[in-house]
Amino acid sequence: MRLRSLLVLSAVAAAAFVVVADGPAQAATLPTGAVSLEATNQAGRYVRHIDYLGQLDPVTSSSANQTKLDATFTVVNGLASPTCYSFQTKTGMFLRHRDYRIRVDPNTGDATFRADATFCAVDGSVSGSVALASYNYPNRRIRHRDYALWIDAYQDTAAFRADSSFRLVAPWAPRTTKGPVIPGLFADPHIAVFNGRYYLYPTTDGYASWAGTYYKAFSSTDLVNWTDHGVILDHGPDVSWADNSAWAPAVASANGRYYLYFSGGAASGNTAKQLGVAVADSPTGPFRDALGRPLIRSDQFSGGQAIDPMVFTDDDGQSYLYWGQGVARAVRLNADMTSFDAAQVRVVTPSGYNEAPFVFKRNGQYYFMWSENDTRSEDYRVAYATGPSPLGPWTRRGVVLQKRLEVGIKGTGHHSVVRAPGSDTWHIAYHRFAVPAGNGTNRETAIDQMEFNTDGTIRPVVPTL
Structure with a gap:
């Protein structure tokens, strides 16, 4: 069993700290991705779920495949906090506590579930091990008791520390697909290249x-x-006029800086969505609100919803802003990248358009792409048109990305595309319902290659697992 531990232990040891007896716990950082969790004081027994309940069971190489699947979790971004973690099962459910008992349930997305399914990593009882403190009951930790898993109030004893400590080891059921590209629930990915490196903003x-x-x-x-x-x-803390609905970011580079365009809503008062722009000196931020107010107000233009911004910069350095759900709009941005002439805004809505505009250029031809149908529908998909300029006029060409029910892929949309530096190789980033049990609010990000026919039309993209 120690050999299995060593496969993942090195990734954890650099971030986990040895606890001093009777001393305070220190935060630990976990690697995201597939793992199994072995009890430090019950060698060969692993956290697993059976009949939705969490328990500590023996798992060996001769165990049934289902047992290995049930003992494998993907460490992902914390549903309630990005500084903590959630644990997703192979069936798409999440480890959570209910009445202090650990179990697995599908993510309902409400605040209570997210908190119940989020755990913060702290030092374990031995070097390289971790303990998992409840996000909403920080004095309680996941602990095995008579092989059942609970969140129990912390006790300053060697026995409790041992019962609540786990080693992250190589998963009993290794990953068999290439997606999602980033573990966890992320949607609306904007992909870009800056200084020869790919960046993803979901x-x-x-x-x-x-x-x-x-x-x-x-x-x-x-x-x-x-x-x-x-x-x-x-x-x-960063946006005075919005506190929720952080949707569909897009990042552009100009003037030696980076500009993040984003959607936002308020929990009270004006709940309609508005668009903002933030600026940073690095593509990884931190970004600050450039204006202290919306770039585009919800009531500024009649028709459609002000969401899903995207910026395209042409070969001459002129940048264009696109946005809108229900109605697609476009306008030339001023050189400061944070303003435009409202009188120059154009409606450029193509047939079948719902949301998520994206524009790029190849071989002198402009491509306008968008998502059709509702993101909650398995029929959410990507279509495109071509035109002679960044503002059209646009000629619809058809659908290029859609569901593949035979492999369980649904709701493929809200995409972006990127060209590999120095080549004519293109990739498309998009979201889909999380496989296998996702829906319109439990989505994951995938990337596939996008190819062209000799006449410049886009070949249908086959979404892959």
């Missing part, structure tokens, strides 16, 4: 009514291995 998902409050940034050199750069903008 909506933090898993909230009822999409009520998330913050954005994170991820970066990669190969589109496979991603670095989590943490929270780059939080509506709570």
Whole structure:
């Protein structure tokens, strides 16, 4: 069993600290991705779920495949806090506590569930182990008692510390698919290249009514291995006019700086969505609200909802802002990237358009892409048009990305595309219902290659697991 522990222990040891007997616990950082959790004082017994209840059971190489699946979890972004963690099962449910008992349930997205399913990592009883403190009951930790798992009030004893400590080890059921590209629930991904490196900016998902409050940034050199750069903008402390509905960010580079365009709503007062812009000196932030007010007010233009901003910069350096749900709008941005002439705003809504506009250019031709249908529908999909300029006129070409029910992929949409530096290789980032049990508020981010025919039309993208 120690050999299995060593496979993951090195990733944890750098961030976990040895606890001094009777001393205070210190925060620990966990690697995201698939793991199994072995009890430190019950070698060979692992956290698993059976009949929805959490318990500590023996697992060996000869155990049934279902047992191995039940003893495998994906460590993801904390549903209630990005500084803590949630544990997702292979069936798409989450480890949570209810009446102090540990169990697994599907994510309802409400504040109570998110808190119940979030755990903060602290030092375990031995070097390289961790204890998991309840987010909403911080004095309680996951503990095994008669092999059942509970959140029990912390006791300053060696026995309690041992019963509540676990080693993160190699998963009994290894990952068999390439997606999602970032573990956990993220949607509306905007992908870009800055200084030869890929950056991904998604909506933090898993909230009822999409009520998330913050954005994170991820970066990669190969589109496979991603670095989590943490929270780059939080509506709570960082945006005076919005405190929820942190949706669909997009980042552009100009003037030696980086501009984050985002949607926001308020919990009280004006609940309609508005668009803002934040600025930073690095693509990973931190970003600050550039204006202290919305860039586009909810009542500024008649028709449609002010969400889903996107910026395209042409070869001549001129940038254009696109946005809108129900109605698509576009306008030239001023050189400061934070203002425009409202009289120049154009309606550019193509047939079938719902939301999520995205524009790019290839071989002198402009492509306008968007999402059709509702993001809660399995028929959410991506279509596109082509045109002679960043403002059209646009000729519809058809649907290029949609569901694959035969492999359980649903709701493929709200995409962005990126060209690999120095090549004609293109990739499309998008969200789908989390596989296998996701829905319109439990979504995950995927990336696939996007190819073109000789006439410049886009070949249908086959979404992959």
